[in-house]
Amino acid sequence: MGDFIARRPIWSFLIIVFAAILLWLVFAVWPPALEASLGRKRVFLSALFNGITLGALYFLVASGFTLIFGLMRNVNLAHGSLYLMGGYIGYSIGELTGSWLVALLIAFLVVAVVGILMQVLLFRWMEGQDLRQTLVTIGLSIIFADLLLWSYGGDTFQVTTPEWLSGPVELPFIVGLRSSGEAVMMNYPLVRIAILFGAIVVGIAMWLALNRTRVGMLVRAGVDDRDMLSATGVRVQLVFITVFAFGAGLAGLAGVVGGTFQSLQPGEDIKILLSSLVVVIVGGMGSIPGAAMGALIVGLAEQFGSVYMPTYAVMLTFVIMVAVLAIRPEGLAARR
Amino acid sequence: MRKALLAAALACGYCLAAGPGLAQEKLKIGVLATLSGALTSGGEDGVRGVQIAAKEAGNKIAGKEIEIIVAPTDASPDSALRAARKLVEQDKVQLIIGPLSGSEGIAMRDYSKTVPNLVMINGSSGALETTFVNPSPNFFRFNSDGAMWMAGLGEYVFKDKGYKKIAIIGEDYSFPYTQVFGFVLGYCKAGGEIVQRQWVPLGTKDFGSVIANIPDDVDAVWLGLGGGDSVNFLNQYSQTGGKAKFIGGSIMVDQTVLSSRGAAKKLLVGTPSSGGVADAWDDPRWKAWVKTYQDAFPADKRFASPSLFATNYYNAFNALKQGMEKVNGDISDGGAKLRAELAKLELDAPNGKIKLDENRQAIANTFITEVAELPNGDLTNKFVKVVPNVNQTLGLTPEQFKAVGLPSRTNPECKR
Structure with missing residues (x-):
């Protein structure tokens, strides 16, 4: 952190000013002049949280997508179909059992x-x-789409x-003042907060698993040099299968989450594929922090x-994607 | 050997081709319906409407067996164009019922001009331009357009409901524009004020920002969404705990939404609206149609009562049938006689008598309704009143009407 400030004083200053703003x-509480130019504060806050x-x-x-790409060079x-x-x-499971958590699992x-x-x-046969x-x-995506x-x-x-x-929860952010001077608080859907929380937990867990466990070490080694990893005697196919299963499973889980706070219908597969492509291109192919950064930027931009x-x-x-490709074609968080 | 096989195959090809020729030739009817995208539930009910009408007719029109070919669309004009081309060029269809959605209708108006033999009867689309601007001689619409379906609602919500100030949320295409057009003319003339119009793309998933953008100080919000979009909006609105009152566009409080799963639709109870049908109208013709509809399909394969789409497609089929019977099923002249008969046809439909104007656009009843909950938990549109024989210029002279301009995001302005 201190290192970064020392190396890039101007950038650090800009980031701090931006964060403060x-x-x-x-x-x-927004002054009337600001409300006149930016619209009401509730709209701004809601766009921020929704983003x-x-x-x-x-x-x-996108994290599953980028993980699979990073390790197997397989786009x-x-x-999206997953x-x-x-x-x-x-x-279907939710209708059957009535339990959302079971459906997720x-x-x-x-x-x-x-x-x-x-x-x-x-994919094993065409490595x-x-x-x-x-x-x-x-081809698979077309077949899946038709089957669904x-x-x-x-x-x-x-x-x-x-x-x-x-239902809604009240957040401790003031969006305006009533004529009596009483503050109006922000109401926000609980389910969206839960989703945000869940994604953060998944993100941190993934980061820990990648950086602190043996399997994570194997995966990282595989991303860096697949051939060397297999030469050291690791059963690299097993690592591939684990990562593919996890990445696909995350996509499936996200499907339930997306189906809860938005909805499901044909065509959604292509839309989400496009979004995750943009996310990983912006963030950098194969990088988990990059996926997080890219997802945040794309969500907020939308x-x-x-x-x-x-x-x-x-x-x-x-x-945004074009801008990133023009300035930093390897993605914002890529190492190479 | 190879030659013998080839000959056999050819002969077989001939006998297959000759097969249906020996029996009486079937009359093919193409149906355009939205079977994917936000308006899917409406398209499915439209197809049910056609199926019921065909069954009532004994699957025959003017003595000829009929074959119904459904071509799916997704509410976009190019999907309708593709589907119609497939029906005409591949299935050799000369009669088409459809399309369902506003902008599809405008595309079909233009397409039908390029196929002069075709007779096209609108399914349920309701954009103003379809029959008002450069109408096509072979496109017939036996339902009102979106503006006509709003006739009388503006005055009603202003005077009877006391909504003096409202905001508008609609999908960003021709049908909601037309609906707002009809609503604004009446509402603003009565003295109402519109403080905001928000337009969202058809098929919007995330209404979070739109909901946050609704002003606090309005008496009600006019909603012009359809099918999946309406359900999405209501779900997300209930998640934010909002308490606004609503005014419904014609397909916002239709059975496609009122019969949907989930509890969010309960927000609609008490919502005034208007359209081409009223679920709980006690007219005997209407009740008979509701019963026919309910008996035709098991309860989980249909809505509690026929939607606007089922009724419109049902009417379209019956209009076609009556026209065809007048000409004894003869369309070998390129459909000229059939078109002449259709133009002067008066249809005795479940939702009232319908006749066409010189642009082949229906003059029909508009119903003002209010959503109510039945004892069994179903939602229905209570009948409030009927505005009889609404025409396309909404009672204005053609000159006055033209002066208002065409429906768009901002037109008409809110003027007294």
């Missing part, structure tokens, strides 16, 4: 098994052939929010875009 915007929670969802999907374009599949499975497990099958039956693998994943359309139809589904997560420039909101994420 953000904190002030979040905590202060962060949306980023949390993107992180869940899994069927990742998301949608997980969501539908979670919906089973979606994770089933989609993880699908991931294992994909790795064992398909190192990037183009062929990519084409196979495109066949079994669930084109309707919109929503995973039922469990009772203990529904939400602030939809509030402050609705017509061009669709473009904004791509503008």
